[in-house]
Amino acid sequence: MQFNQESLRQEVNRFRSSFQDEALDTAEKSLTLEKRGPVAIIWFDQHQEKANKLSTPNMLRLFELFVEIEKDKKLGALVILSKKPSIFIAGADIAEIQKMAAGEATVEDLMKLQSVFTYLERLSIPSIAAINGACMGGGTELTLACDYRIATDAPETKMALPEVMLGVLPGWGGTQRMPRLIGLESALDLILTGRNVDGKKAKKMGLVDKVVPKELLETRALEWAAELAKSPRKAKKEGHASLLSRVPGGKWMIFDQARKGVMSKTKGHYPAPLKIIEVLKKTYGGDLDAGLKVEAQAFTDLVRSPECKSLIGVFYLQERVKKDKGSATGIAKEVHSAGVLGAGVMGGGIAQLFAAKNVRVRMKDINWDAIAKGFQAAQKIFYKQVQRKKMRKNEFDNAMARIEGSTSYAGFKGLDLVVEAVVENIDVKKAVFGELEKNTKPDAILATNTSSLSVGLIATGTTDPTRVVGMHFFNPVDKMPLVEVIRGKETSEDAVATVFQFSKKLGKTPIVVQDGPGFVVNRILAPYLNEAGFLLSEGVPPRKIDDVIAGFGMPMGPCTLLDEVGLDVGVKVAKILYTAFGDRMKAPNIMEKAGQGNRYGKKTGKGIYLYPGGEQKNDPELFARLGVKENASAVPDDKIVKRCIYAMINEAARCVEDKLVRDVADIDIGMIFGTGFPPFRGGLLRYADSLGAEAIVGDLEVLQRMYGERFAPAPYLQQLAVSGKKFYEK
Ligand SMILES: NC(=O)c1ccc[n+]([C@@H]2O[C@H](COP(=O)([O-])OP(=O)(O)OC[C@H]3O[C@@H](n4cnc5c(N)ncnc54)[C@H](O)[C@@H]3O)[C@@H](O)[C@H]2O)c1
Structure with missing residues (x-):
């Protein structure tokens, strides 16, 4: 041999x-x-x-x-x-x-x-x-x-x-x-x-x-x-x-x-x-x-093994991002200095990321308390690196020195890019963009980290919407690799290219997405989280739902995810999507009920689960509180998987149909790097291809008869089923 x-x-x-x-x-x-x-x-x-x-x-x-x-x-x-x-x-x-x-x-x-x-x-x-x-x-x-x-x-x-x-x-x-x-x-x-x-x-x-x-x-x-x-x-x-x-x-x-x-x-x-x-x-x-x-x-x-094939597929997805410039015609500008508006959970994280990657950053909020919190958030992340010996003390000092705080727009005129991360309210955002336009140089890129509002609508707060683009980071910013770069109706190609290539410089994995409610990742995730709510209302214990979905390979189950994101945030986003897409996105009432009494999840110490000392515990009174009879065997495991995962595949098909992404691969990149969809399954749509559209449509039709119209197969999926084609086949 x-x-x-x-x-x-x-x-x-x-x-x-x-x-x-x-x-x-x-x-x-x-x-x-x-x-x-x-x-x-x-x-x-x-x-x-x-x-x-x-x-x-x-x-x-x-x-x-x-x-x-x-x-x-x-x-x-x-x-x-x-x-x-x-x-x-x-x-x-x-x-x-x-x-x-x-x-x-x-x-x-x-x-x-x-x-x-x-x-x-x-x-x-x-x-x-x-x-x-x-x-x-x-x-x-x-x-x-x-x-x-x-x-x-x-x-x-x-x-x-x-x-x-x-x-x-x-x-x-x-x-x-x-x-x-x-x-x-x-x-x-x-x-x-x-x-x-x-x-x-x-x-x-x-x-x-x-x-x-x-x-x-x-x-x-x-x-x-x-x-x-x-x-x-x-x-x-x-x-x-x-x-x-x-x-x-x-x-x-x-x-x-x-x-x-x-x-x-x-x-x-x-x-x-x-x-x-x-x-x-x-x-x-x-x-x-x-x-x-x-x-x-x-x-x-x-x-x-099929896992190897999937992982090679994921490797090529990453290679694709490496070669991608985000725009065929746009010219990316160098970003040497940046601003962050709003020093909250996201603003603090974004400022830390910029500083970690050698970009000087000015953080502005409405008061010094908020700015102090932003500094603390950044400091905490850097300090962990010092403790893990991934950063020296002098590097820590230098990195922190790259972040400046302010309650005014002083110094914003020199910045190349500003990322807005203030409260999720359209009126506040529009007003803030109007201020930004006045306080930055005319060619500075103005990005928003909104998770659900229209970038185009936010841009109406300015006189030059071509400068406005979405730069949607995921929480926690230092850990989550995905950035959705959102192209508003008027966004210039240069703005898209700049934010896309800057995201790569920050070590992130960007995808370009058209403007639309929930963009891609949250839009696909919403029916999945809703489905967990429907299962809860049928008496299925959250632990069971989570275990079954983790068994499928998701890094955490949907009930844990809801508690992590916050039931208040989840309900708010669900309402926006319901307004945009109608009944198929209607969240079950139980979601709002679960969050009543400040039970928003991990951040308030209790939600679907309890968090004494930060550790997740089952809540023995959950179902009594929700007025539902617990029934662990109400839905078999394979049906739990189908209901949750097929809900995502179906919505992803609609995103393809709505031409929200340039290529189906972007949806897989988004779901793997934004939600942790299991890489060994190759991505949501690769997984769908491995099952075949015909089989999925058949199952969705059964679910539609049992649970209603939210499972009605997307027309694009039906087309694939009829033609015998795959998502990854044009
Ligand atoms: N938290 C998440 O998981 C998450 C994930 C992705 C995107 N987002 C989006 O990021 C944005 C911020 O979310 P967050 O969770 O960090 O909120 P947050 O409430 O933690 O922080 C918002 C900050 O903005 C400040 N602020 C309010 N008005 C301001 C103004 N006019 N000028 C300057 N600062 C102002 C507040 O004082 C606060 O410090 C929202 O648009 C949200 O939808 C949040």
């Missing part, structure tokens, strides 16, 4: 005949060999691309170079370097993983590629990976097969094995070599979370041997290689085993802990982390070749 020189030749020929010559030619251009005295240097510089990727042609090319190096007896050491400014190797070629997911994966093929790294590991001369920039997945696996690793302390240097995020595991020896190098516990942590470590952290955990400034990387690596080349024999690698993994039964404790951690985080929805633990259980401490075989088999099983 392994490569040798003869099998390489055959493989290259097979490759040449089944693919284009071009791919191998590109690999030849991308990976070159330089000989400097006794030191061989493999330079990686992916031809005509920004990132180095380990595609199959590149792997074959690497093997070819290893063979050439091995043959040249004058060479005494090898250094692998990248010519890209901030990327060592970005990982495997995702397009190839996607092909494997579509059924092209064989254990044999994978083992051949594994053997490229085994060949590197067993070269007779020592090898050094010299790492600057992103070193991901297959890139890290390549470095693990080298004898030594030297990395830079530059902020762009990040090492990780993120395969788990795509629903697979490191398949080129990562599960085998990582634990040998850094010990079982640390390796499990890296492989199960996919998290990255910088050069210094990598050195601390033994993942790299040396850390140097970026400018010295090449020199130091070559000096080191020249030194190693003097020695006639390559030193034997030393492994690492933690104390716990060496005590009898210790490693089983580690596996047990890891499994418990995975189950509590993923509820078993993701097969990859469980498989990773299984592979390590079977192979840790054993023979490398046998371990590689187990790894290859496990990778092949995982890559064919």
